[in-house]
Amino acid sequence: MDPTRIMLLAALMNGAGLWLLLPQTGSFPFRRPLNRTLGTLLGSAGLGLMASQLPGLGEWFSGSVFWGSVFWILAGVTVVAAAAAVVSRDPVYSALWFGLMLLGTAGLFLFSGAAFLAVATVTVYAGAILVTFLFVLMLAQPEGRAGYDRTSTEALLSAVTGSMIVALLSIVLGRVLGLPEAIAISSAATGGTGPTPDVARLGTVLFSRYLIAVEVAGVLLLTALVGAAAILARRNKCPCEDQTTANQMDSPTEGAA
Amino acid sequence: MNPVALVHDYLAVGALLFGIGLIGLISRRNLIVMFLSVEIMLQGVSLSLVAWSRFHGDEGGQVFILFIIAVAACEAAVALALILMLSCQAGNLDVAGWRRLREEGIEPPVDPGPETLPPPAPDWIPLTPVGRAPDVPPEETDYRPYV
Numbered sequence: 001m002d003p004t005r006i007m008l009l010a011a012l013m014n015g016a017g018l019w020l021l022l023p024q025t026g027s028f029p030f031r032r033p034l035n036r037t038l039g040t041l042l043g044s045a046g047l048g049l050m051a052s053q054l055p056g057l058g059e060w061f062s063g064s065v066f067w068g069s070v071f072w073i074l075a076g077v078t079v080v081a082a083a084a085a086v087v088s089r090d091p092v093y094s095a096l097w098f099g100l101m102l103l104g105t106a107g108l109f110l111f112s113g114a115a116f117l118a119v120a121t122v123t124v125y126a127g128a129i130l131v132t133f134l135f136v137l138m139l140a141q142p143e144g145r146a147g148y149d150r151t152s153t154e155a156l157l158s159a160v161t162g163s164m165i166v167a168l169l170s171i172v173l174g175r176v177l178g179l180p181e182a183i184a185i186s187s188a189a190t191g192g193t194g195p196t197p198d199v200a201r202l203g204t205v206l207f208s209r210y211l212i213a214v215e216v217a218g219v220l221l222l223t224a225l226v227g228a229a230a231i232l233a234r235r236n237k238c239p240c241e242d243q244t245t246a247n248q249m250d251s252p253t254e255g256a257a
Numbered sequence: 258m259n260p261v262a263l264v265h266d267y268l269a270v271g272a273l274l275f276g277i278g279l280i281g282l283i284s285r286r287n288l289i290v291m292f293l294s295v296e297i298m299l300q301g302v303s304l305s306l307v308a309w310s311r312f313h314g315d316e317g318g319q320v321f322i323l324f325i326i327a328v329a330a331c332e333a334a335v336a337l338a339l340i341l342m343l344s345c346q347a348g349n350l351d352v353a354g355w356r357r358l359r360e361e362g363i364e365p366p367v368d369p370g371p372e373t374l375p376p377p378a379p380d381w382i383p384l385t386p387v388g389r390a391p392d393v394p395p396e397e398t399d400y401r402p403y404v
Contacts, residue, residue: 079273
């Protein structure tokens with residue numbers, strides 16, 4: 001088979017595996033342990049099939065197979081943790097898998113020479129955003145488990161959409177990067193063999209070429225801070241303490257002033 | 258070694274993360290899990306940017322990722338405040354309770370309804386069996402091992 005069909009098949013297998021793993025009402029389409037086993041098998045087979053079509057990275061660091069395998073381990077951890085975060089039935093487990101995915105992406109950043117971004121990802125995402133997630137989760141869902149975490153909306157359609165996007169991207173990717181022009185550019189450009197990106201150069205570029213953007217980002221952060229405070233300080237008292245407005249799913253805005 | 262290989266692999270991983278996040282965003286019903294899925298999609302895009310940055314030997318891609326992180330922090334602040342207010346009003350984190358927030362003339366998505374959970378397991382201490390096993394009536398089999 002040509003690589004296009006293999007990529008399409010791999011993306012479809014990934015989508016089918018995620019569809020089987022997504023929480024569904026009752027025992028659909030099979031019994032739940034069977035769903036889980038089949039989904040895991042299909043998903044990992046699809047991932048393996050997709051990885052077999054990608055170029056190896058064994059010789060990236062002076063012919064060392066070790067560094068190539070480091071990349072594949074990091075990529076596998078990232079993708080598997082992302083899939084587990086999406087299909088997990090407990091939102092706390094989702095958040096923890098998301099944290100593992102963040103560590104995987106930080107490792108991938110580090111692997112491609114973006115050391116500062118790896119540190120920033122771990123600090124900002126895993127340190128601040130993830131903890132805020134868990135904090136809101138404890139505030140809003142203190143009982144831990146809920147019926148709406150056990151079902152999905154349009155699981156089949158979403159799986160088809162996601163796998164089609166992955167198939168499209170990876171097929172186009174394989175074709176474009178296999179063109180002779182891309183090979184010529186890569187051999188002529190600084191790619192890979194150029195100067196390794198380091199933190200000092202990143203800081204220099206950030207505060208010279210992108211200085212105005214940095215200022216705009218600062219203003220955006222301040223605006224978001226004020227906005228979040230304004231959203232939460234709209235009323236004098238938290239409606240969570242008001243028992244009359246709780247469990248009003250049909251008319252959620254009745255309690256709003 | 259062909260430097261295209263690195264870009265190819267990174268872009269494939271980024272595409273996978275983007276697709277997985279998209280599936281989660283569409284299909285999950287918990288507001289916080291939907292938000293996590295958006296963050297997964299952002300991480301997929303960041304991976305592609307860092308690969309291109311390495312490929313061209315240019316810091317522009319890394320600067321973009323720094324801005325993505327800044328915007329994600331803003332997004333987390335505002336979105337989690339909104340989610341907190343929504344959950345305070347609705348009493349839960351189910352996005353299906355907010356289906357009236359759609360455009361006029363568009364049918365709501367099919368809602369299978371939340372699954373009814375089994376009652377929580379009783380918090381009883383299993384005791385060490387001593388003596389002859391009694392004949393348990395069938396209507397007592399569910400709690401007999403605990404008493």
